[in-house]
Amino acid sequence: MATFKDKLKLIESEGYLRKRDVISLTTSSHTQIRDKTVTSFSSNDYLGMSTHRDVISELKKSASQYGIGTGSSPLITGYTQSHQYLEKEICEYLDTESCIVLNSGYMANLCLLSIYDKEVNVIQDKESHNSIIESSKLNKIKINRYSHLDDSQITKHISKDNDILFSEAVFSMTGDMTNLKNHLNIKRKFNTQLYIDDAHGFAIAQKSSNNTTIETSCELFGMKPSDADAYMGTFGKAVGTIGAFICGNKDLIEMIIQKGRPYIYSTSQPRCMIDATRKSLNILSLDKSRYKKLHENITYFNDACKIKKIPTNLNQVPIKTILLGNPHLALKVKELLLEKKILIQAIRYPTVPKNNDKIRITLTSDHNKKDIDNLLNTLENVICEKYT
Ligand SMILES: Cc1ncc(COP(=O)(O)O)c(C=O)c1O
Known part of the structure; x- marks a missing residue:
């Protein structure tokens, strides 16, 4: 019978090993991770209420x-x-x-x-x-x-x-x-x-x-x-x-x-x-202001993706994903963005079906246009030019 060590090695070699990053300070749009302050597009705290x-x-x-x-x-x-x-x-x-x-x-x-x-x-x-x-x-x-x-x-x-x-x-x-x-x-x-x-x-x-x-x-x-x-x-x-x-x-x-x-x-x-x-x-x-801001951010993001031809869903929802189809690539893109102080998530099998590995971005009402522009420009460079 394969030992846990063998099984873990196999999971890692396939690109599916899950790791927990330690987060220190965090809000819905900014996080400290690996000693860096980064703009986070990873939280489901869509309206920033966790720090209200x-x-x-x-x-x-x-x-x-x-x-x-x-x-x-x-x-x-x-x-x-x-x-x-x-x-x-x-x-x-x-x-x-x-x-x-x-x-x-x-x-x-x-x-x-x-x-x-x-x-x-x-x-x-x-x-x-x-x-x-x-x-x-x-x-x-x-x-x-x-x-x-x-x-x-x-x-x-x-x-x-x-x-x-x-x-x-x-x-x-x-x-x-x-x-x-x-x-x-x-x-x-x-x-x-x-x-x-x-x-x-x-x-x-x-x-x-x-x-x-x-x-x-x-x-x-x-x-x-x-x-x-x-x-x-x-x-x-x-x-x-x-x-x-x-x-x-x-x-x-x-x-x-x-x-x-x-x-x-x-x-x-x-x-x-x-x-x-x-x-x-x-x-x-x-107070509908956070709700309105979130929807403004979603619309802004969607419009820019159309212009930049970034392949993501254009629904009026804060969850945006880009299909990469390979777990190693999804992890690599996550790391490349992290180097540029942007936190997004690599979503891999078995959370999604095999070959549907992707990156997941979540928008919140706390993001501003500069945060979103920076994300989109980085995505455009990293993903559109190199990997799709
Ligand atoms: C669609 C859906 N249902 C249920 C849950 C579970 O909710 P909770 O995090 O409160 O356990 C989640 C969590 O991410 C979810 O995305």
């Missing part, structure tokens, strides 16, 4: 009042008034019947499918986030996967009422978007359930002008979170804290409390973090 003064003050205030740990899972003593308020507030923001707050988006997706004890069919895009894939491996779940974004294959996988179409609204590793309106039509026509993972759309997806609540990608697709059977959003990205929520009807949320093992058997989030999340959401619901 008022959010930090709220966390400190709550920690001084209630301490920093809940000491147990939500079904013991870990469900505080702040957790309850946050669930109520999310229902109000999104106009949904019921909500449950969980420790992470990964946990939320695991919970969603751990409530089934009868055989159930789940239909999902082949490039779904790992948490959707792993959650589908629980229990007696039959996974049916269709080619990336090819909705025409969905209906042939539907075998009975209540099959679950589990859709990622904005794909974390490509910035591609699911046509949720179409998925909603499929749900209505074939009586399937629709579960939406909106980790990268919640609170930032472009909205219609008359929306007055926290923006959602559902709005972008002309639907509401309550049209879905389950709508999942995370706090670790645009909200700048940590955790996640699921909205649905009362019965679905009650089933998660009864059967969602990752929820039942894990210590709940600290109350001070929940209060920080509440504060962040409150600020985002009132």
